[in-house]
Amino acid sequence: MARLIRTEKEVEGRFEELWLVVEEDPLQQWPAGPQSVVGRPAVRQDAPERARGEARYTADIQLPGMLHTAVLRSPHAHARVKRIDLAPALALPGVRGALGPGEAQGLDEEAGFAGAPVAAVAADTFAQARAALAAIDVEWEQLEVVLDPDDAIARKQFTSDPVEYARGGFEQALAEADVVVEGTYRTAVVLHNSMETHQAVCDWVGDTLNVYISTQYIWGVRDAVAEALGIPGDKVRVVCEFMGGGFGAKNDPGEYTFIAAELAKRTRRPVHCALTRREENTAAGNRNATIQKLTVGARSDGTIVALGGEFTNAVGWSGWSAGTDGPMQMLYACDNVRTIRYGAKINTPPMKAFRAPGFVEGTFGLECLIDELAAKLDMDPLELRRKNYASANDGKPYSSKNLMQCYELAQKHWDRRDEVRARSDDTWKHGVGMASQIWYGGGGPPSYAWTRVTSDGRVSVITAMQDIGTGTRTAMAQIAAEELGVPLDRVEVVLGDSARGPYATLSAGSSTTPSVGPAVRAAAADVKRQIIEIAAQRHDLEERVIDIKDGMVVSADGNLSQPLEELVGLLEDAQILGKGARGPNPTGMSVLTFGVQVVEVAVDVETGEVRVERVAAAHDVGRIINPLGARSQVEGGIIQGIGHTLSEQRLMDMETGRILTTSLDAYRMPTIADVPEIVCEFVDEPDEHLTSLGSKGLGEPPIIPISAAIANAIRDATGADVHELPITREEMLRALREADEKARERQRESIGAR
Amino acid sequence: MSDVLLTVNGQSYSAYAPVGMSLAQLLREELGFTGTKIACNEGHCGACTVQIDGVPVLSCITLAHNVTGEITTIEGLRDHPLIEAFVEADAVQCGFCTPGQVVSAAALVAATPDPTVDQIRHQMAGNICRCGTYPRIEEAIQKWRG
Incomplete structure (x- = not known):
């Protein structure tokens, strides 16, 4: 029976309530780890036509x-x-x-x-x-013309009202803290x-x-x-x-x-x-610039007692003020948090969502601040993060959280610190840094899929979703093949046409797989149930003893073992149709993704050149459907993030507001020559509470921690605190000079004290 | 004089091309070779790479009337073992840059069948992939002979 319920939907940190009809009985979660098809590497089904230039894009x-x-x-x-x-x-x-x-x-x-x-x-x-x-x-x-975000805020020229958030008593907790670190962090406009x-x-x-x-x-x-x-x-x-x-x-x-x-x-x-x-x-849109004025207070044992931040999004003429304050509110256990976030309306091109909008920028600020706190406390940055591990999100339990396992996976990479630092010479300084990540990515309803099994035993999954290059088409085929018990090469996915498939979610907010995947599984289960009913009648067996495995209709006692195409071939041109819908997210729970990255850098202290040499990533996004495609998402996010960190910057003439970096030689994105060694690991634990698939999205998480991890590695290598993205040679040399001055000052103070 | 005679993938073509037309535009719009992509149209990204006499060339900044050699586009490389290598290595995400990547890589392995990582990075640095498939491209080129 159709049940009408009220539920909540999240996209990139923005929540809305909606009515939803739930039809299916919930399916049982598959066990953790690789199944017959799901959890095993699968090459992309549409890669040959893309590589051969046969795929027809809008441009063609x-x-x-x-x-x-x-x-x-x-x-x-x-x-x-x-x-x-x-x-x-x-x-x-x-x-x-x-x-x-x-x-x-x-x-x-x-x-x-x-x-x-x-x-x-x-x-x-x-x-x-x-x-x-x-x-x-x-x-x-x-x-x-107003181009300066601070100017816009002073005039109260906002894209939306400022967002204030508070829990506990920030002021008092800060006053009682043993150690306080403050910093202003800036991120530049970057382009998709x-x-x-x-x-x-x-x-x-x-x-x-x-x-x-x-x-x-x-x-x-x-x-x-x-x-x-x-x-x-x-x-x-x-x-x-x-x-x-x-x-x-x-x-x-x-x-x-x-x-x-x-x-x-x-x-x-x-x-x-x-x-x-x-x-x-x-x-065409951009990731807007931000200014983040951040404060952390901690006890001398490393317990974080106060976090505060004033975040300014230089949004532009249109767009929205993304959640730069989110990481500060969510990543660590801290009873006393106060943030305010402004969205400045200025005469610059529009902001558009860009791969974890807000959290990429906010994580840079927060995770640099946390490392500066670790330095001040003379504490291991990984230890500091473990010590302040959050066990709930604003009082809500997590549907699943395995960040601690990510830290465990990261430990062996973190332990390379002495070896890496020992490579330093007078010019090139080597160091290791880390940063953690929290983000949404659970998807939600509604999304629908249909399945069709034809008399030759082939399966179509039909849904009006899109594959924007992340490999979701192949993931959907894997899910249907797994549920239906057929080899992957029997399944094709029909997508990308609003007139030829049911509604499916947008491909943003790391939501395609966790939103559409459960609908595909439900649709495959529907068609499988019908096939088993047909087999039971044809072979005079009870439905409960029949299953489909590797394309064969089989009975528990082994007496029946018939190719699927033979059974459905009886029906000649008839087709067996199934349908499935995405159910609601668990109520009262926070659905989030987690991860940590450990970065090794080399810094030329004479020229300010920074090279990222190695990145080790450990992410927790629930069940991994396709380890091959998942690794590509992690690598791609990290590489794009390295661009944001070291070379990409949209420049504008501050007199006229005209954009100066309009070509790809001026706006410098990473090339193959800029890529470090990347090691990629997953916790791969299904989220039992989220859906029968247990998967969250992975498109965005890998780009979130990389900038801070690079900056923290630079601090480890040189002692310099970089506070601005991109870390150009100019910014690097500025930070090195500042570190030198601070070191000299400390030396003078210690001489004076003696 | 606005007619051009070209050899593309071993076949000869005669086409009308206004003076100033790029090779990329001629290939895509007049001859239907849409596997050659235009992403920046000013020679910065490599998506439009074709080979002329085996040498990778940016077709978006090559004048159609200036071409004298034999052109090879992605359509002429569809059976190249690199295609399978790219697929197996997962070197294709959105795929818009991929034909250009394959054309560049095919020129590399024709001249240097066992390229070093440095040689791959040098040759392929002109082909931008915004999705960041670079580690996979490197692997695909290293394993192109299976």
Whole structure:
């Protein structure tokens, strides 16, 4: 019977309540460790077509008569379009349509940042469209520009109200602490820079709009486009089978989709609207800069008694103020915590979620602060972390937490400290640092899957989810194969089409596997139950003695052993259909992911060059479905995080608000030559309380601790406290000079004392 | 003069290309070789890599009219053992950069069948992968002969 319940849903630290219908009986958790298919390495099912260049991305779509779009963007950080004349552009050869402010969602009269879209032109070729932009006659009224987040906060110019949090009595606890450490930490704006830029192709067929789009959320695009156009959701079909990376920047449709849809409507032609790389680096979203003023107080035995922080998110013209304060509230046991978080609205390009938004930045500050505390207490940083281990989250028990096991896995890497430091010479100093991680990633309802078994014994899993490159397609196939008892190569996954599958969650917040996975398992269980019912009747056996194993329908006594395709082959063209839904998350529990990373660095104290030489990661994300794909997620997160830490920085002209790093030679992402040795381990314990799958998500956790671990390794190597990301040579040399001065001061003091 | 004659993957093609058209655009839009990706369109990322006479070239900053040699795109390398090596090593995440990676790697192993790690890193440093599959790419190239 369908049960209607009220439950809670979390995405990237933001919670909402929703109604949910629960249909299935809960399935029993599989035992821990590798099963027949789940928990064993599986190569990605779609890797061959991607590697061979056969996979069709949005960028590859060429429809008959398709037009190409160029977007006019504001040259000013804050301005209003006083007057605009599109007619000269429309008169040019090849131009088929143009839109001005207010004619598509995202094209606004008020431009809040340099690069804000205000008009668009569709033409036979992209070159024609781009040339036509120059013919648009615009008169701008320049408005007051605020670029400094502190300035915005002083004016109370917020993207949302400041968020205050307190437990216990911070002030008093701090006053009573034996040791206090304070620090201000800054992180820079970094850019997603997915290899495929943001883009969509819109094509009207009758009254239905087909949207081909590079997206992390096909269902969300469907709903947002339908709402913007005022048409029913089922009149928008969204297709994204392959997409070239998102990292959080492609959770919603964006102006390019609305522009393409409107121009397609007006021109009655398919319209492609794609950002160029330079637009991507300007207007496609970013991880905003932060300023974190942090304080920790501890007793001399290392017990943390007070944590306080003032966090400023320099959000930009739009976006949201992500949970930079989260790690401080959640990572350690501390009775007295006080935080305030501001989201500054400034005339800079929009913030968009970027792989663990807020927690990447907040963990850098907090985990550096904790290591500085360890240094002041002359205590082993790992010991300090163990000592302040949290056993509940704000009074709520964890659905599962194995951070202590992560610390145990990390111990052997941590024990290399003496050996690593001994490699130091006059120029190159070597050291080891660590940082821990806490984050969400439990997913939640709703998400649905269907299964279909055809008379040749092959299995399709059908769900309107997307695989943004994380390997979720293969994980879903593994889950269905495991539940149904068939070899993995019999299962295919049909995804990426809102018209050809049931709703599935967005691929953000490390939620695809923990959200859709249990639905896939339930759908496979449904179809398996039906097959067993058929087998029981065909062979005159009781259902309870029949099972499906490795593609064979078998009885407990061994008398029946029939290939699945033979049993279902009886039915000729009939198909057996199953369905499954994601159930609710456990009530009253905190669902979180954990991990620790140990980093070895070398620092050239003469030039300030920092090299990351080795990273050892131990993460706890519940059951691992595909160890091969899981390792790739960890490596990828760490490498992206090394970029954030050492080389990536979006630079802006502080006079005009124009972005200076718009090309990939200016915005420096890691290459293969920058990659250290990476060792990757998992606790791999199913979360018994979360779902029948016991898996949490892994897309985000690995990027969270890396920056702090690198900074802490630098301190271990050199004694210097780096407080800013990226750790450029300039910042490194500044920190080294500061450390030198402090050392000299201490020396003078000790001479004076004598 | 706007017609170009090209040899792509061993076959000859004649196509109309306005002066100034890049090889990448010609391959993708006129000849349908969409395995060659354009990610930055200014020669910084390597996604558009093709070979001309076996040498890796950035097709997005190569003028179609300037090409004289024989072009090999990912479509001409679909049976190369590197494909299987990339798949087995899990060197493919979103996959948008992967064809360019394979084309670069194929040029490397043709010239140096047993490349050292340093040689791999030198040759492949021009191919950006934002997903960070680099350790897997390194493994795939080391194991390309099975």
